[in-house]
Amino acid sequence: MISVSNVSVRYGSKVLFDEVTTSLTPGKRYGLTGPNGAGKSTFMNLLTGALEPQKGTVTRPRKLGVLRQDQFAFDRLRVLDTVIMGNQRLWSAMEERDRIHAQAELTDADGMRLAELEGIIGEEDGYSAESDAAILLEGLDIPDAAHERTMAELQGGQKVRVLLAQALFGHPQALLLDEPTNHLDLDSIHWLQAFLNAYDGVVIVISHDRHFLNRVCTHIADIDYETIITYVGTYDDMVEMKTQVRGQLEAQNSQREKKIAQLNDFIARFSAGTRSSQVQSRRKEVERLQVTELAKSNIQRPYLKFEPKRPSGKHVLEIEGVGQSYGEVLAIRDFSASVSRGEKIALMGRNGAGKTTLLNALLASSPGMSTVDLQAISGYGGPFSTAGKVVWGHETAVGYFPQDHRTSIEPGMALLEWLAQWDSTASNLELRGLLGQMMFPREDAEKRTEVLSGGEAARLLFCKLMLQKPNVLVLDEPTNHLDLESVNALNIALQRYPGTLLVVTHDEDLIDEVATRIWHFEGDHQITDFKGAYAEYQPASV
Secondary structure: OEEEEEEEEEEOOEEEEEEEEEEEOOOOEEEEEOOOOOOHHHHHHHHHOOOOOOEEEEEOOOOEEEOOOOOOOOOOOEHHHHHHOOOHHHHHHHHHHHHHHOOOOOOHHHHHHHHHHHHHHHHOOHHHHHHHHHHHHHHOOOOHHHOOOEHHHOOHHHHHHHHHHHHHOOOOOEEEEEOOOOOOOHHHHHHHHHHHHHOOOEEEEEOOOHHHHHHHOOEEEEEEOOEEEEEEOOHHHHHHHHHHHHHHHHHHHHHHHHHHHHHHHHHHHHOOOOOHHHHHHHHHHHHHOOOOOOOOOOOOOOOOOOOOOOOOOOEEEEEEEEEEEEOOEEEEEEEEEEEEOOOEEEEEEOOOOOHHHHHHHHHOOOOOOOHHHHHHOOOOOOOEEEEEEEEEOOOOOEEEEOOOHHHOOOOOOEHHHHHHOOOOOOOHHHHHHHHHHOOOOHHHHHOEHHHOOHHHHHHHHHHHHHHHOOOEEEEEOOOOOOOHHHHHHHHHHHHHOOOEEEEEOOOHHHHHHHOOEEEEEOOOOOEEEEOOOHHHHOOOOO
8 A cells, every 4th residue: 555644745836735644545546637737747756755745745566567758768678688777676686696606606605695596586576577577568568579689679669568568567566657658559558458467466546537537447536626635446537526626616715705795795784883792793604605715727728729721622632552661661552542522530550560651651751741840750751662652632731730740840949939830820929829828927928949748849849730720630540748737728620620630649538539530650651541430359358
């Protein structure tokens, strides 16, 4: 069990949470929710011990599994060793044993210590450690061939999955996972859901994936109103209960305010008269009825609306026999498709199956793409070859959201200056309005682009797309770095968008509620083109 007692954290005048007391018990899976900046990561750091509370105490079990965010900390190590390090007691014992064995001569004390270490290794299942680590890695789609490589040889998405395996390794008593679905494909997310649902310890997870929270969580610990309130049920259950509870409190306050106004009116009229005992009685009632001061919610909801400047022609895109390879490595084989105006296509498949590669091939010849956007295409200008033909239709105007924000937002510019370059006719008032819609405070208009967080960079790119008003949106992993409120706002905006959409995403709710067509990338470099909704394509049981 993890126990939190009277914990408070504040930074200057900003209170994240005050006097929080709660217990997180084994067998329950808690989603930690709240908008960006509410204190989710701060609270998670308190639970792991990486941060000490300013007030109060945190009691935690001996063995914690923590998803680490530093992808480069283990670059010199084997992949298998990185996973085994998730059990720190086992790893320390194995390292000390190897150091003793490496000595030229062993003393009696060394022999006794080796016996102790072998006991620890046995207690921690160290003799099956490599096979147990391999099972975790395979579930997260890290192939056998990669297990003996160093972490430095892996791609970023693969590193994240290895660090997730590290957190899950060694049967920890509690799992603390910060955005575990980032960079995972749907198959890996489904595997993780099944693993967590079978896990018998405490799970605390931060995620912007509503579908994942609904599938995994038995409780939601919501950070808002300067406190943490735990609700029983899924994320959707929490939203409904939270709305009801807040509505009841506001209604009670409203009734009290009305009653207080009536009593004060009576007091004002008769305080100087002969009804002093009644006046005194009403004064006491006013004191009793004092309105509860409700803390303000931290939640901010962006306003997203994608509106084409003009419609495209009926035939948006023709793809004929497109194939792509990197040197000798085949990525896509002979894909043909015709895209009509208004279709919303979700590109699905395992990481590395070719989704972004296909977008690259399509975008390289798309109308209206800026030099900056072309440079943002992963692999653009690199050693790849494309076969086949890509033809964009009449009056198409493409807006692009790249997976890697850093290559599409030039450093050294103010936000207002960067945004202005995408529409020379837009006034400063219009540009500031767009920034405000996406939750940038007024003073952030002069903020420098190089200091943006991942979430801020994503919101700035959405400002750009709303300013450009394209009739075709191409979005590559747009929900990465967004909080739940922003993901939900994006989902609704894409449902209402009258143009054509191509989106790579592993957000199952977004696929289910937005897509009208699926391009599923198979393991043999083929793409299945399914003309219909995700619910019809994917069995409901998955």
